[in-house]
Amino acid sequence: MATCASAPFDHAQADVILRSADGVEFRVFKLFLSLASPFFETLFSLPQAPDGATDQEMKDDLAVIAVSEDSKTLDSFLRFCYPSTLADDPSLENLTDVLSMLAAARKYSLDLIEKKVCQALANPKVLETEPIRCFTVARNARLTQETITAARHTLRQPLIPAQFSEIGLITASELLALLTYHKNCSTAVQPLTKDFKWLTDHYGSYNGCAWLFGPYCNGSCRCGQVTDKRFSFWGIHTVTWWVTYMQELSELLMDRPSGDTVRTAAERTIQTVRSTGCAACSSIVKENMTELSNLLALKVDEAAAAIELEMDF
Numbered sequence: 340m341a342t343c344a345s346a347p348f349d350h351a352q353a354d355v356i357l358r359s360a361d362g363v364e365f366r367v368f369k370l371f372l373s374l375a376s377p378f379f380e381t382l383f384s385l386p387q388a389p390d391g392a393t394d395q396e397m398k399d400d401l402a403v404i405a406v407s408e409d410s411k412t413l414d415s416f417l418r419f420c421y422p423s424t425l426a427d428d429p430s431l432e433n434l435t436d437v438l439s440m441l442a443a444a445r446k447y448s449l450d451l452i453e454k455k456v457c458q459a460l461a462n463p464k465v466l467e468t469e470p471i472r473c474f475t476v477a478r479n480a481r482l483t484q485e486t487i488t489a490a491r492h493t494l495r496q497p498l499i500p501a502q503f504s505e506i507g508l509i510t511a512s513e514l515l516a517l518l519t520y521h522k523n524c525s526t527a528v529q530p531l532t533k534d535f536k537w538l539t540d541h542y543g544s545y546n547g548c549a550w551l552f553g554p555y556c557n558g559s560c561r562c563g564q565v566t567d568k569r570f571s572f573w574g575i576h577t578v579t580w581w582v583t584y585m586q587e588l589s590e591l592l593m594d595r596p597s598g599d600t601v602r603t604a605a606e607r608t609i610q611t612v613r614s615t616g617c618a619a620c621s622s623i624v625k626e627n628m629t630e631l632s633n634l635l636a637l638k639v640d641e642a643a644a645a646i647e648l649e650m651d652f
């Protein structure tokens with residue numbers, strides 16, 4: 340028993356019915372579909388068979404055309420074809436929908452839909468929370484730029500991803516290429532936590548970053564300094580909590596070589612310093628660590644941007 344789709348695909352004056360693979364009937368206007376897709380334009384302009392000589396299925400005097408897409412895909416797809424004043428653009432947050440949408444768009448020769456699907460895959464919210472799934476979908480759909488962008492976003496997450504439902508959409512070689520890219524980015528950003536030229540260049544002299552030296556520049560600081568030449572600038576040892584931050588960050592960046600990792604770790608350090616109760620550091624840590632982490636995050640992203648995803652496109 341067929342069911343009728345919801346608004347706006349239930350219009351009483353519609354002039355054709357599309358029936359999805361799972362038996363939902365969409366009452367739609369030929370004009371909108373013809374304007375959106377050359378495929379439908381051709382389909383609807385085919386000459387009508389003479390009366391009585393047709394095996395065209397009819398319902399309420401409207402032709403019923405069965406399509407192979409399911410109702411969810413068809414709903415998303417038709418929303419793209421309709422003017423946006425009549426139907427909201429479909430939400431593409433569910434990534435598996437993207438692939439069936441894209442397959443439908445290509446089948447019905449809708450360049451505009453392909454473009455919108457690409458835009459949906461470039462949605463920062465989806466990319467930031469589900470980068471590996473975006474990568475898989477984009478690669479499977481052979482979308483070059485979207486694949487590269489998604490790969491870059493996977494750097495925010497651990498090298499070895501957790502199991503995810505779309506993993507079967509890519510080959511083992513493609514997954515290996517992604518892991519190799521991730522590893523190469525980790526290697527590329529490591530020098531930034533060992534060689535601090537980026538820091539000394541930025542601040543110019545110890546006056547530019549007195550907060551880094553704790554008790555040396557502020558007698559009321561009780562945080563201590565680390566007597567390790569690797570973490571000393573202009574011959575002065577740096578405050579303990581900053582060295583801890585940098586050492587922990589170095590480890591974290593091995594797994595997640597992204598500017599996002601730098602900023603998140605800085606947030607944690609700000610909280611830690613404030614909770615230890617050193618009045619001298621607590622009052623200035625946020626402003627200074629935000630500036631420093633933004634600078635380092637930029638350098639990390641620049642170093643990773645120089646690494647290529649080695650994949651045939």
Ligand SMILES: [Zn+2]
Binds near residue numbers: 561617
């Ligand atoms: Zn202090």
